[in-house]
Amino acid sequence: MAATDTIFALSSGATPSGVAVVRVSGKDAFDATGRLVALPAGRGMVLRSIRRRNGEMIDRGLVLTFPAPHSFTGENCIEFQVHGGRAVVAALQDELLSLGLRAAEAGEFTQRAFSNGKLDLVEVEGLGDLISAETEMQRRLAIEQSAGGLSAAYHDWAERLTRCRALIEAELDFADEDDVPGSVSDQVWAEVAEIQSEILSQIRATESATRVRDGFKVVIAGPPNAGKSSFLNAVAARDVAIVTDIAGTTRDVLHVDLDIEGFLVRFYDTAGLRETDDVIEQEGVRRARRAVAEADLVLLLSEIDSPPEQSDNVESTAPILAIGTKSDLHPSARRSYDAMISTFTGEGLDTVRKLVLDRVRENWNAVSAVGAGRLRHAGHLRRASLFLEEGLSGGPLDLRAESLRLAAEEIGRITGRVDVEDLLDVIFSEFCIGK
Ligand SMILES: Nc1nc2c(ncn2[C@@H]2O[C@H](COP(=O)(O)OP(=O)(O)OP(=O)(O)O)[C@@H](O)[C@H]2O)c(=O)[nH]1
Numbered sequence: 001m002a003a004t005d006t007i008f009a010l011s012s013g014a015t016p017s018g019v020a021v022v023r024v025s026g027k028d029a030f031d032a033t034g035r036l037v038a039l040p041a042g043r044g045m046v047l048r049s050i051r052r053r054n055g056e057m058i059d060r061g062l063v064l065t066f067p068a069p070h071s072f073t074g075e076n077c078i079e080f081q082v083h084g085g086r087a088v089v090a091a092l093q094d095e096l097l098s099l100g101l102r103a104a105e106a107g108e109f110t111q112r113a114f115s116n117g118k119l120d121l122v123e124v125e126g127l128g129d130l131i132s133a134e135t136e137m138q139r140r141l142a143i144e145q146s147a148g149g150l151s152a153a154y155h156d157w158a159e160r161l162t163r164c165r166a167l168i169e170a171e172l173d174f175a176d177e178d179d180v181p182g183s184v185s186d187q188v189w190a191e192v193a194e195i196q197s198e199i200l201s202q203i204r205a206t207e208s209a210t211r212v213r214d215g216f217k218v219v220i221a222g223p224p225n226a227g228k229s230s231f232l233n234a235v236a237a238r239d240v241a242i243v244t245d246i247a248g249t250t251r252d253v254l255h256v257d258l259d260i261e262g263f264l265v266r267f268y269d270t271a272g273l274r275e276t277d278d279v280i281e282q283e284g285v286r287r288a289r290r291a292v293a294e295a296d297l298v299l300l301l302s303e304i305d306s307p308p309e310q311s312d313n314v315e316s317t318a319p320i321l322a323i324g325t326k327s328d329l330h331p332s333a334r335r336s337y338d339a340m341i342s343t344f345t346g347e348g349l350d351t352v353r354k355l356v357l358d359r360v361r362e363n364w365n366a367v368s369a370v371g372a373g374r375l376r377h378a379g380h381l382r383r384a385s386l387f388l389e390e391g392l393s394g395g396p397l398d399l400r401a402e403s404l405r406l407a408a409e410e411i412g413r414i415t416g417r418v419d420v421e422d423l424l425d426v427i428f429s430e431f432c433i434g435k
């Protein structure tokens, strides 16, 4: 897959469609397609007849030209907007092939944009997320990331660290010269500590962002026959899970994805928690416990006024809401619950929905405060934070400076642009050492 090839692809959705967009990118994009259509000079858009080389007309459509480097890929790019008939698109692609162009591989345009410095890794990931976004909040998260806001935040940390290091190096190298201020160390390490605390809160935000991107996991747990599957069906408004009056009906973990006010919320139905000799049910209970352990929120269902027994030994780091079920059978409850529901009458279902949404919104607030990336970023941020920890813990100054360099490099890996920062430049712009 040579980057020198000129490539093309149908960039719009499946045909037939009203309009189809065929995109061409590469060094020869203008020379080659210029044989099918009279191209505008420079950057432009024209309505033209697009013809095979034998003069036969393929279609009439819009032709957009983006001369390098002012295009998505940074190469010469052409977009054909033609009628989205299958045969139209096929004829155009056929002609492009015969001109020596090659069909693009998945992600190849974006890959070129990355190698030409049009997008960094963070923006590439954001773009991928934007294209696969299904809910409003996934879209918001992705647009921020693909538009460079998050990259700028990462860049800012790396730059501040580089500046801190430059100051330390200056102190090391030129400590005896008059123009360098005395001990800048205290100031520098205060700044490093500040950067580290920003990075730590970014890591937490990233965990919240992951819940927005991959869905907020709500696990429905509780003893057999509590009405867990009935509740899932009520939430999903369809018959997803099998409901019977036999305790131990549900075995596999089952989930339903819902878009609640723009958030992807994933509800999991699980096997009733109890000791059992049934091997299949045992496995179901094991899976239920694992789902609970991985939950973002646990809804612990039990029939109103039933003895607590099983429901009290649920272990989770996630918050747990106690939901009393079958309220139609228990008009005067003695135990207290976060909510009481009946899937028969519909009572309390809105309350549960609201309680869930509150948690989901709390999680979103933790994201939008700083803008946040994904787990890959958090991994680098964690390592960066460890290096900063080392730097902050004292020792010889040159080793501490090296820790700052390693931390900045870790952050550079997030965007895929580990800057070979010019330390001396920074030093000279801050002080007039050379005199
Ligand atoms: N009266 C009443 N019965 C309910 C209600 N919700 C569920 N049930 C009944 O309770 C029984 C058990 O319901 P399920 O939804 O299968 O309970 P579960 O917790 O999924 O049970 P397991 O999968 O076996 O752990 C069924 O007979 C339901 O019809 C309710 O709100 N009111």
Ligand SMILES: [K+]
Pocket (backbone or CB within 6 Å): 224, 225, 243, 244, 245, 246, 247, 248, 249, 250
């Ligand atoms: K049941």
Ligand SMILES: [Mg+2]
Pocket (backbone or CB within 6 Å): 228, 229, 230, 241, 242, 249, 250, 269, 270, 271, 272
């Ligand atoms: Mg069930």
